[in-house]
Amino acid sequence: MSDRYQFFTQTPLGRFLVQNLGLPDPVPLDRWTGGAPPVQGTVLVGGTGRLVDALPGRLDKLGITAATERLDGQRYKGLVLDATGITTSTDLVAARDFLAPVLRSLETCGRVVVLGTPPELVEGRERVAQRALEGLTRSLGKEVGRGSTVQLVYVAPGAEDAADSTLAFLLSPKSAYVSGQVVRVGATGTTDAPALGDWDRPLAGKVALVTGASRGIGEQIARVLHRDGATVVGVDVPQAASELKVLMDELDGRSLVLDITHADAPQRIAHHVKTELGGVDVVVHNAGITRDKKLANMSEDRWQSVIAVNLAAPELITAELLAQEAINPNGRVIGVASIAGIAGNLGQTNYATSKAGVIGLVDSLARELPDGITVNAVAPGFIETRMTAAVPFATREVGRRLNAMSQGGQPVDVAETIAWFASPASAAVNGNVVRVCGQMMLGA
């Protein structure tokens, strides 16, 4: 699971070879540790629009040091540009004017966040200009380098006060492996959200169900949700029961051993969380399998088993939880899609179909869920797990380096993104699919 190449590049011989052969030079990424503030450094705020005036005060409340005047020699850990005031393509130069001079003052693992208006909520030239920002942020993500990330956050009119959890996440080291993403706040569902509250235990008092929780990314999701204060209900198949029990004992959580594809699984899960815990606040549909073959050689069984676990189970479990009112108001439904579900992948028609379906599930539920319940999904790129460690060397190295960070992500990066969706303060974050991929070059 370790990235020996990255370790090697930090040795004297490694550095010499990297610099002289033009090899990928991955920067060790900052990651959040308990008790640390969201940002260690200063965030420079600029631009014009609906958000800029209140931003310094807002960041201050989040424990983030903000500045509105650029000082010579000062270095910045983050840059936040309010671009909601841009209403024509000719005005887009304002984004260049703020960013270009200050990019060299951005620290390693810096953060650039551009704030815009959801294009679909405005018309004419403003819609064009706002949509154009995506080209800026995706390009800048590919050139900024040194472990820094660049995101575009579309904040709906009226949702200005609901973006705190998103700002804090994207400015913090919790978003280490998230870059080049477009996030919408308040574009579907409510434009309100409670204050961010306790940065260290945002999920205190909440119950979180995680499928496939015994190992890999699922294990890390359970750990991070527990760290954030949630009571975790880990679900896994009978073969993983003992691993699951060890982990849940460590996390003071509950184990629920069952096969999520069985006909009675949705009902058993709903019954369990309702009677034992009085309902669930966060549902993470993490369990997933692969059964790769080219379509010409794919049996019905391979096809159906992947669809059943990765797509039909999340659909049916969510539906049953909703039918039994087992998801508490302001609950969270979180799916796990995949880059393969976006770009397609050779030998993975079944897997990519299931993961594209998870995106469809987000689209569908985002407009249907009651009681302030939101739905979002992560789409992991190359994440260092036992599964990717088993991939042949050359394929693995290509997957690992073909992104703006020149390295694979860690399971914790996926888990932190899920924890951001799960936060009560993310009430206006609904209908998003966010890649956790270091801005991997593959896509559609």
Added chain:
Amino acid sequence: MSDRYQFFTQTPLGRFLVQNLGLPDPVPLDRWTGGAPPVQGTVLVGGTGRLVDALPGRLDKLGITAATERLDGQRYKGLVLDATGITTSTDLVAARDFLAPVLRSLETCGRVVVLGTPPELVEGRERVAQRALEGLTRSLGKEVGRGSTVQLVYVAPGAEDAADSTLAFLLSPKSAYVSGQVVRVGATGTTDAPALGDWDRPLAGKVALVTGASRGIGEQIARVLHRDGATVVGVDVPQAASELKVLMDELDGRSLVLDITHADAPQRIAHHVKTELGGVDVVVHNAGITRDKKLANMSEDRWQSVIAVNLAAPELITAELLAQEAINPNGRVIGVASIAGIAGNLGQTNYATSKAGVIGLVDSLARELPDGITVNAVAPGFIETRMTAAVPFATREVGRRLNAMSQGGQPVDVAETIAWFASPASAAVNGNVVRVCGQMMLGA
């Protein structure tokens, strides 16, 4: 502009090396030649839903031989699957059941078209299943090989009779370099369309304006629209006036020499087409420039010049043509975006912003245009032009091979896609951005 590598792979020594070293093995792509029918071979039709019953008759009218029963030993040039009958994820296996057994009978440069229902027009599990199809087609596009293409066409309920031009294009060699795409018919605007009519001269009697027409992709667009029967008005800057005149003389077209970024350009263009030609039917915003620099080193001038040509000019020219009612009813506005506008690109914040804005222009106009006027855009990937011939060898080879066809596209491939949008029979094709990229792996 030639692809020497591809030529080399077709020599005896080249074939030996390709087969023994695992080098990319690009298949020479079929391209359409005047007078040929849409498909040379048989198209097998299957699946269940709103379209399948009428499909054989529909294809027959287009001059395409259709079969509904698979015969042992028969080879197929195309496969069309009606997947509109799929309403749950569990039913998706029907797509496997039709496609898997017949893929080995698909001829070189074969065509696979999956027909679905726009997910946003249905709800619940049907929406999920229809959205999931995208994972299937994008994956299959990456594994089908031998110059074959795979597309997903979402046909809105009620638009079943309006998909002929799209079916004919995607089944024909005109779509040689289009693969892995998702196309919507009837999802925005009208669900009606006139019959396809004359496959050889669909634009007879129409007037087409093409900016940047003197060379490269613009020249090829002018040639193809002329071939299809249109009177072409070529627009280009004074420096290209003589090249433009030679081409327009050859095509019996008109030259309009002006800089599209000048303040009076929109008015001059509108006045010209209105007074000289009684209006324009097809507007192709092809003119584009690059001024690459990393954002940290980008001057205001470099930024603004690219935005002005690639984005503001299309916006302002379209607005003026509409204001003066110079675009005829059932007209076509066609933009040229870029993979860079979708995925972002290092050193191209200005270019990618302008091209993402072109996508925004399509989104914006698709809901606003009057009189049955449609708007769509192409997004070219690696196309063999003088511009790409000047790219350094290693970068060029990566760009050229990093797609499902293992080769660059030709300007004619972009032009054919534009001609499909331009066709009167494409009245229900509105709001699409279609990549002409051989399913290049880069994306967002």
